[in-house]
Amino acid sequence: xxxxxxxxxxxxxxxxxxxxxxxxxxxxxxxxxxxxxxxxxxxxxxxxxxxxxxxxxxxxxxxxxxxxxxxxxxxxxxxxxxxxxxxxxxxxxxxxxxxxxxxxxxxxxxxxxxxxxxxxxxxxxxxxxxxxxxxxxxxxxxxxxxxxxxxxxxxxxxxxxxxxxxxxxxxxxxxxxxxxxxxxxxxxxxxxxxxxxxxxxxxxxxxxxxxxxxxxxxxxxxxxxxxxxxxxxxxxxxxxxxxxxxxxxxxxxxxxxxxxxxxxxxxxxxxxxxxxxxxxxxxxxxxxxxxxxxxxxxxxxxxxxxxxxxxxxxxxxxxxxxxxxxxxxxxxxxxxxxxxxxxxxxxxxxxxxxxxxxxxxxxxxxxxxxxxxx
Numbered sequence: 001x002x003x004x005x006x007x008x009x010x011x012x013x014x015x016x017x018x019x020x021x022x023x024x025x026x027x028x029x030x031x032x033x034x035x036x037x038x039x040x041x042x043x044x045x046x047x048x049x050x051x052x053x054x055x056x057x058x059x060x061x062x063x064x065x066x067x068x069x070x071x072x073x074x075x076x077x078x079x080x081x082x083x084x085x086x087x088x089x090x091x092x093x094x095x096x097x098x099x100x101x102x103x104x105x106x107x108x109x110x111x112x113x114x115x116x117x118x119x120x121x122x123x124x125x126x127x128x129x130x131x132x133x134x135x136x137x138x139x140x141x142x143x144x145x146x147x148x149x150x151x152x153x154x155x156x157x158x159x160x161x162x163x164x165x166x167x168x169x170x171x172x173x174x175x176x177x178x179x180x181x182x183x184x185x186x187x188x189x190x191x192x193x194x195x196x197x198x199x200x201x202x203x204x205x206x207x208x209x210x211x212x213x214x215x216x217x218x219x220x221x222x223x224x225x226x227x228x229x230x231x232x233x234x235x236x237x238x239x240x241x242x243x244x245x246x247x248x249x250x251x252x253x254x255x256x257x258x259x260x261x262x263x264x265x266x267x268x269x270x271x272x273x274x275x276x277x278x279x280x281x282x283x284x285x286x287x288x289x290x291x292x293x294x295x296x297x298x299x300x301x302x303x304x305x306x307x308x309x310x311x312x313x314x315x316x317x318x319x320x321x322x323x324x325x326x327x328x329x330x331x332x333x334x335x336x337x338x339x340x341x342x343x344x345x346x347x348x349x350x351x352x353x354x355x356x357x358x359x360x361x362x363x364x365x366x367x368x369x370x371x372x373x374x
Contacts, residue, residue: 006373007037009091011082011101015058016046017232017260018201019169019285020097020121026170027095029053030362031369039089041082043101048232048260059085083108092373093117099127103134106141115143115372123280123303124155143372146365148283152304165368168309169283170361171353175292178265179353182294192339194224196332197271197295199264199286200278201234202257207323208242210277210300214328216249222336225254225272232260269293273335273342279322281306288356291316291349296342298331316348 010028015021024040032038032055040052044062052058061078069077086094086108095117096105102118109116118138120127128135139157145164147153153161196215200206208229215227233239239257246255261267268274274290276299281287283306290297291310297317299307311317318335320327335342 005035006092007039007089008369009086009089009094010038010040010097011042011094011105012040012097013043013101014046015040015042015049015052017048017050019282020119021046021050022172022285023169024097025050025053026172026358027362027365028056030358031366032056034366039085039091041085043078061085079104079108086112086114093369095119095369097121099131102138102142103131106134106138109141116141117144117146117369117372118142119146120152121148121282123282124152125303126280128155144368146368149305149309152282155304165364167364167368168356168361169285169288170358171285171288171292171356172265173358175265175289176353176357178269179292179294179350182269183350191270192272192343193270194222195226195228195268195271196273196275196336197228197230197268197290198275198277199230199268199290200276200284201231202229202239202242203235204238205279205281206231207277207279207300208238209245210323210325210328211275212242212245212249212251212255213325214277214332215254216251217325217329218333218336219251219254221333225336227255228258228268228271229256230258230261230264230268264289265293268295271295273298273332275328275332276300276307277328278302280304283309287311288352292353292356294346294350296335296346297349298328298335300328310352312348315345316351317345 008031010024012024028038028040032053038056040058042060045060061081064081067077093115094105096102097119098121105116139160147164147166198211246252274295274297276284276287278300280303287299287307288310299319300322301308301319302322311319313319318331320331
């Protein structure tokens with residue numbers, strides 16, 4: 001029987017199938033298996049969620065009985081319930097993910113001596129600049145923060161930076177298993193399809209319209225090529241705009257919306273290209289997973305430099321300016337017309353897995369958490 005090493009409370013809005021949510025489930029599972037008592041507190045239940053790891057408990061504040069009152073009363077009730085959950089569980093550290101959960105944790109822990117470890121998961125210009133007062137209190141209250149890139153870290157005060165660390169996201173173990181299988185098969189046995197794949201929820205941030213505009217410039221040169229977009233519809237107006245553009249450009253037979261899949265490691269592994277056209281990102285899991293599979297990748301060099309941290313431009317993939325459909329089209333044409341170059345870049349891309357194995361990333365988190373609890 002493993003020694004109980006301490007109590008850790010994670011806080012995130014939900015366990016819906018996003019990048020931060022996946023990291024929370026991975027880390028909480030590793031901490032629990034390592035002998036820690038782990039509790040995850042969420043605000044609501046998403047329609048589709050990552051499974052709760054064994055030995056990890058969950059409190060969902062949205063399941064609590066709702067008292068009479070409007071939205072403000074409900075928000076206050078959940079805030080007070082969250083504060084009570086922290087006091088009842090009495091953790092040795094609270095770890096929060098994403099801006100609203102970070103702010104909520106900082107305010108809920110007012111007057112408590114328990115260390116708070118926040119985690120910034122996206123571009124601070126978008127997620128933190130509009131909330132200056134809450135951001136100031138978060139920096140004051142938090143014992144530290146985990147960032148994914150240097151650019152994100154440099155947004156915050158020097159004092160906050162000094163007590164924070166940069167830790168990349170762990171890749172899901174199923175992608176490592178798929179990577180090992182592909183490596184054992186050998187490069188010469190891999191047959192690429194003509195599909196150009198992109199993975200990410202349908203939203204303004206992900207800017208799939210840029211991908212479609214770039215593809216429209218080259219699709220006549222590659223008549224067998226198709227675009228497949230994986231991800232749930234999060235912003236319906238964005239989906240409407242994409243459908244209208246597809247209709248306008250007569251691309252109906254060239255573009256497929258594949259929805260959300262749990263077995264992407266199986267269905268995208270033979271794609272000709274992986275393209276990430278986002279306007280901004282943190283450390284994009286989908287890009288790291290595609291690279292782990294050995295896909296030739298193209299990504300925008302977007303804030304806060306997560307893609308640039310993963311990709312060595314021209315070696316393990318191609319980076320293009322944000323919003324530049326000409327550069328995106330040129331990059332796609334370059335790799336589609338030179339399969340040997342694309343395959344070599346895919347082989348180089350696979351090496352990123354050495355830096356983001358779950359056990360290695362967990363070790364970095366564990367060391368930081370134990371330093372803060374000491």
